Amino acid sequence: MSAPTFNEAGLRGLPPVSPGRVRKDRIARTFIGALTLIALVPLVLVVFYLLKQGLGAWNGDFFTTDPTGRTCFPGQTTCSIGGVRSAILGTLEIVALASVIAIPFGTAVAVYLVEYGKQSKFANTVRYFVDVMTGVPSVAFGLFVYIVLVASGIGGSYAGWKGSVALALLMLPIVVRSSEVVLNLVPNQLRESALALGAPRWKVIWSVVLPTARSGLITGSLLAVARAAGETAPLLFTAFATNELVFGLGQPMNSLPLQIFNDVRTPQDAIVQRAWGAALFLVLLILILNLVARLAQRRSRLA
Amino acid sequence: MTPEPTTTLTDVDLPETPLTTPEVPAHESASEAAANGKNGRRLSLQDLKAFYGDNEAVHGINLEYNPNEVTAMIGPSGCGKSTVLRCINRMHEEIPGAYSTGKVLLDGLDVYASDVDLTAVRRAIGMVFQKPTPFPTLSIFDNVAAGLKLAGIKGVEASDRVEWALKGAGLWNEVKDRLNSPGIGLSGGQQQRLCIARTIAVEPELILMDEPCSALDPIATLRVEELIQELKEQFTIVIVTHNMQQAARVADRTAFFLLGDLVEVGPTESIFTNPTDSRTEEYVSGKFG
Ligand SMILES: Nc1ncnc2c1ncn2[C@@H]1O[C@H](COP(=O)(O)OP(=O)(O)OP(=O)(O)O)[C@@H](O)[C@H]1O
Ligand SMILES: [Mg+2]
Numbered sequence: 001m002s003a004p005t006f007n008e009a010g011l012r013g014l015p016p017v018s019p020g021r022v023r024k025d026r027i028a029r030t031f032i033g034a035l036t037l038i039a040l041v042p043l044v045l046v047v048f049y050l051l052k053q054g055l056g057a058w059n060g061d062f063f064t065t066d067p068t069g070r071t072c073f074p075g076q077t078t079c080s081i082g083g084v085r086s087a088i089l090g091t092l093e094i095v096a097l098a099s100v101i102a103i104p105f106g107t108a109v110a111v112y113l114v115e116y117g118k119q120s121k122f123a124n125t126v127r128y129f130v131d132v133m134t135g136v137p138s139v140a141f142g143l144f145v146y147i148v149l150v151a152s153g154i155g156g157s158y159a160g161w162k163g164s165v166a167l168a169l170l171m172l173p174i175v176v177r178s179s180e181v182v183l184n185l186v187p188n189q190l191r192e193s194a195l196a197l198g199a200p201r202w203k204v205i206w207s208v209v210l211p212t213a214r215s216g217l218i219t220g221s222l223l224a225v226a227r228a229a230g231e232t233a234p235l236l237f238t239a240f241a242t243n244e245l246v247f248g249l250g251q252p253m254n255s256l257p258l259q260i261f262n263d264v265r266t267p268q269d270a271i272v273q274r275a276w277g278a279a280l281f282l283v284l285l286i287l288i289l290n291l292v293a294r295l296a297q298r299r300s301r302l303a
Numbered sequence: 304m305t306p307e308p309t310t311t312l313t314d315v316d317l318p319e320t321p322l323t324t325p326e327v328p329a330h331e332s333a334s335e336a337a338a339n340g341k342n343g344r345r346l347s348l349q350d351l352k353a354f355y356g357d358n359e360a361v362h363g364i365n366l367e368y369n370p371n372e373v374t375a376m377i378g379p380s381g382c383g384k385s386t387v388l389r390c391i392n393r394m395h396e397e398i399p400g401a402y403s404t405g406k407v408l409l410d411g412l413d414v415y416a417s418d419v420d421l422t423a424v425r426r427a428i429g430m431v432f433q434k435p436t437p438f439p440t441l442s443i444f445d446n447v448a449a450g451l452k453l454a455g456i457k458g459v460e461a462s463d464r465v466e467w468a469l470k471g472a473g474l475w476n477e478v479k480d481r482l483n484s485p486g487i488g489l490s491g492g493q494q495q496r497l498c499i500a501r502t503i504a505v506e507p508e509l510i511l512m513d514e515p516c517s518a519l520d521p522i523a524t525l526r527v528e529e530l531i532q533e534l535k536e537q538f539t540i541v542i543v544t545h546n547m548q549q550a551a552r553v554a555d556r557t558a559f560f561l562l563g564d565l566v567e568v569g570p571t572e573s574i575f576t577n578p579t580d581s582r583t584e585e586y587v588s589g590k591f592g
Contacts, residue, residue: 118399187436189432189434189436190436190438190439191397192394192397192430192432193430193432193436193498193501194438194449195394195397195425196392196394196425196429196430196432196502197425197426197429197449197450197453197502197505198422198423198424198425198426198450198453198454198505199422199449199450199453200422203453207449208438208440211440212438212439214440
């Protein structure tokens, strides 16, 4: 008599796994694994080219000088095309202002939807429009701001802050949606516990709901920032572009996406390479934002 | 100390804890409070009906909760115990579409009167929930001090009160060396006692407990039950429980609910040994529910 197998002893009645099932499982796994590999190919290629071409552009002047706007031919030793300093500064300033507008605003809308509006008609209408806004192509926001703020001549013509407004419009629905999801994760019991202590609603939101959801809110906001930092279209006809280093958001400003856009369109190898360098830097910037967002997520107190 | 027979919570008020001002009474230790004759309040429900939208979950209940007694509410699942409890501190109206009619009188004052401050009602009527709900971002100390902060009590007074509340909840010895570590780092039973400490820290007049021990192990349950016995010296306590033994152990009076109606209420002894209604008898003897 053979020793009792697990099947006989423990799970009486369950037939052993048939060889056919094992084979099917193996085929399915291989298939899915292959698809995953194929999907990775373009991603790896992009990163590879970015590194290969971009790192070459990162010479001494790249981060410390502004684009000169000159076209230099090989052999012209005294001629320099310059770096991307003004573009980096412009992107940082424009995106920072956009975040300052969109994050508090978007979080406030989410707080309204979750804590006050709930399933009311008005709240659902707002949700609907936020969804629609998520799908609006970014160039439309640029166009909108162009017509409302640039063409109308409010505060001069092109300006960095107008680019910020366009980016903020783009970020707003992302912030609202992600914040709404996170706020909904805060258990109702927690709100009720605070209310039961006699806390007024605003206090419950401020001292219990928002701190509990904090890391999730940060994550969502950072992802929106990362999204905005890479956008070209909203800046094209709002912040415009200039080579000079500009500190004030009241004037036309350079930015990394526009620098890339303009550089790639030149026939000059050196300038095209500068575009790669700028792209690599932009990708790194966004990567860092994503990493920070993930770290914040990991510290989350919500499931 | 007899409260004046006023009908609103606004103008004239009870000497020690005016319901309308957000202030919590000056701190007294447990013994001081007893010496001052500080008592729990009498609570009465008059024709209380509770609705969820069109669905009437509680059908007109009349019930008295005596001061400084533990009243248990028992009954099968879905009979409206939690709903009644949540009507008492007006938590019921937090649910969209939910409302109630009838009267909830706290020493004769209607907590639903139109000029009553909702936050004052909730401060006077503390609530402990089924699952422990410490505030996840706050330390043990800050969890207990959360309600005090709302009342504007800070500094030494607040730390005295936190210590008193933690002692009252039987948690002080376990946490006194780590008051600044997070409240969610405690065990489930400790968390529930932390929530009880948080509730008693603001010295409510009445404490509502909705199955406070259902997430706890027998030893933690026993501790909470002992605690309830001590707390009734100072507070009026209403406890919802599914555990008959628990009701028998802690409650002075027991009310039996069925399908949104109050079937019977009386001294715990007689409810369990000699109920007048046959449905009560069937339920307490385990024939249904
Ligand atoms: N949020 C809600 N929305 C709609 N109906 C509800 C809601 N909460 C409870 N009810 C209904 O009200 C009735 C009473 O529910 P309640 O929670 O008061 O019962 P309970 O006696 O506390 O039950 P349990 O012992 O299971 O906690 C039930 O029929 C239930 O379906
Ligand atoms: Mg219940």
